[in-house]
Amino acid sequence: MDRNNLTRRQFIAAASAGSLAAVGSRTIPAYGNITNRASKLAILGGEPVRKNKSWPRWPYWDEKVVDSIVKTTKSRIWCRIQSKSGTVPTFEKQFAELMGTKFCVATGSGTQALHTCVEALGIGPGDEVITSPYTDPGTIASILAARALPVLADLDRESYQLDPDDVERRVTENTKAIMPVHMMGQPCHMDAICKIAKKHNLKVIEDAAQAHLSEYQGKKLGTIGDLGCFSFQSSKTIACGEGGGIIGNDEALMDKCYTVHNHGTSRRGRTEVAGPKYRMNEFEAAVLLGQLPGAAERFARRNANAAYLTSRLKDVPGIRPQKLYEGTASGSYYLYATSYLKEHFNDVERSTFLKALRAEGVSLSPYIAQGLHREPWIEHILSQPVYQKMFSKRRLERYRRESACPNCDQVCQEMAMIWASGPLLGTKEDMDDVADAIVKVYENKDKLSSI
Numbered sequence: 001m002d003r004n005n006l007t008r009r010q011f012i013a014a015a016s017a018g019s020l021a022a023v024g025s026r027t028i029p030a031y032g033n034i035t036n037r038a039s040k041l042a043i044l045g046g047e048p049v050r051k052n053k054s055w056p057r058w059p060y061w062d063e064k065v066v067d068s069i070v071k072t073t074k075s076r077i078w079c080r081i082q083s084k085s086g087t088v089p090t091f092e093k094q095f096a097e098l099m100g101t102k103f104c105v106a107t108g109s110g111t112q113a114l115h116t117c118v119e120a121l122g123i124g125p126g127d128e129v130i131t132s133p134y135t136d137p138g139t140i141a142s143i144l145a146a147r148a149l150p151v152l153a154d155l156d157r158e159s160y161q162l163d164p165d166d167v168e169r170r171v172t173e174n175t176k177a178i179m180p181v182h183m184m185g186q187p188c189h190m191d192a193i194c195k196i197a198k199k200h201n202l203k204v205i206e207d208a209a210q211a212h213l214s215e216y217q218g219k220k221l222g223t224i225g226d227l228g229c230f231s232f233q234s235s236k237t238i239a240c241g242e243g244g245g246i247i248g249n250d251e252a253l254m255d256k257c258y259t260v261h262n263h264g265t266s267r268r269g270r271t272e273v274a275g276p277k278y279r280m281n282e283f284e285a286a287v288l289l290g291q292l293p294g295a296a297e298r299f300a301r302r303n304a305n306a307a308y309l310t311s312r313l314k315d316v317p318g319i320r321p322q323k324l325y326e327g328t329a330s331g332s333y334y335l336y337a338t339s340y341l342k343e344h345f346n347d348v349e350r351s352t353f354l355k356a357l358r359a360e361g362v363s364l365s366p367y368i369a370q371g372l373h374r375e376p377w378i379e380h381i382l383s384q385p386v387y388q389k390m391f392s393k394r395r396l397e398r399y400r401r402e403s404a405c406p407n408c409d410q411v412c413q414e415m416a417m418i419w420a421s422g423p424l425l426g427t428k429e430d431m432d433d434v435a436d437a438i439v440k441v442y443e444n445k446d447k448l449s450s451i
């Protein structure tokens with residue numbers, strides 16, 4: 001099998017099956033056979049696995065992006081309401097097409113997109129929304145902005161996604177929606193989550209802020225629930241600095257999202273409901289329009305590299321790549337995530353492992369330090385008269401009592417991930433550097449305690 005003759009789809013399938021081991025310019029060492037690279041650790045004075053090499057940088061830009069901004073500047077159309085054919089409406093059309101949905105409403109951020117959905121679905125004071133503690137604060141900010149109660153359910157320790165069983169345990173008579181967060185850009189267990197939503201008559205707002213173009217059971221993430229939200233903040237795999245988008249197929253609901261995000265003013269020009277002003281501006285959409293043409297190709301490259309990296313890491317003791325649910329066809333690979341299981345590294349702390357790895361020229365990071373269930377906002381809202389009026393004392397006491405999410409705590413402690421938007425656009429040799437450095441540190445685990 002020659003990698004150069006493979007279609008992208010075949011490459012991803014082959015890499016997932018681990019059958020690329022003998023493909024390409026050099027034979028890839030199976031784990032345990034890394035020979036010359038497994039010499040002295042760089043942190044102890046040995047040769048680093050990777051030196052004088054850079055990673056593809058992110059955010060991405062090219063001349064198309066620059067031309068698009070210049071064109072917008074010169075057009076003097078800088079705000080979406082100035083023209084129906086400006087960059088924002090054009091981006092909305094193109095993004096909806098790319099995602100396979102009928103409609104898109106662009107916003108100023110992912111948080112704004114999520115909050116718009118919460119309001120458009122009529123969720124507000126006294127209501128509860130179940131979501132993840134392992135996410136960006138923007139997820140819960142969207143619920144708090146509507147003065148509803150974010151209820152945090154625990155994670156599946158191996159996928160870093162919401163545990164559907166814990167979600168169901170946390171449904172109360174006030175629950176109106178579930179907000180699954182597709183962490184790292186890979187899918188939640190949407191099958192189970194949608195079943196729970198159907199059983200309890202709940203809405204599903206997908207937080208796909210990290211999950212552009214990812215597919216689960218033949219559907220793009222963001223198209224499975226009632227509404228799907230994206231972020232285009234700088235680090236994301238489609239990026240314009242700050243930006244967001246909502247997608248959906250229900251025309252009336254998407255029209256409501258437009259109205260809410262446009263300070264309550266509808267496309268018909270009447271101010272009809274309460275709403276903030278969350279419009280995306282024309283410069284943000286100009287960047288996005290310049291960036292969309294290569295997005296699918298970059299997505300495929302990240303998937304191929306992620307599958308290859310997983311095929312190299314899956315048998316390394318103590319390094320467990322993110323678990324993917326059945327039906328996962330692809331992920332955005334905003335992050336390439338693994339768990340570091342220190343019991344396989346002579347109980348050496350993660351920080352020491354990461355330090356040794358960094359000296360080899362490969363950087364992995366811990367990501368979110370602690371889950372949102374451990375942040376002070378919970379005590380803050382419990383002390384607020386507005387929350388004390390909306391919810392019974394009994395409910396708020398139970399809320400505090402049940403705030404623990406032990407699996408999330410474990411995930412925070414074990415996480416070792418790569419910011420992947422740029423790096424996963426690298427070459428197969430770049431991926432080999434990552435895997436070889438990890439294997440080298442593993443093979444030298446007996447020396448780590450001296451660092």
Ligand SMILES: Cc1ncc(COP(=O)(O)O)c(C=O)c1O
Nearest residue numbers: 109110111136138139209231233
């Ligand atoms: C999972 C998740 N949800 C929500 C957000 C909020 O998006 P934004 O930063 O565009 O407001 C982010 C952004 O980092 C995110 O990663």
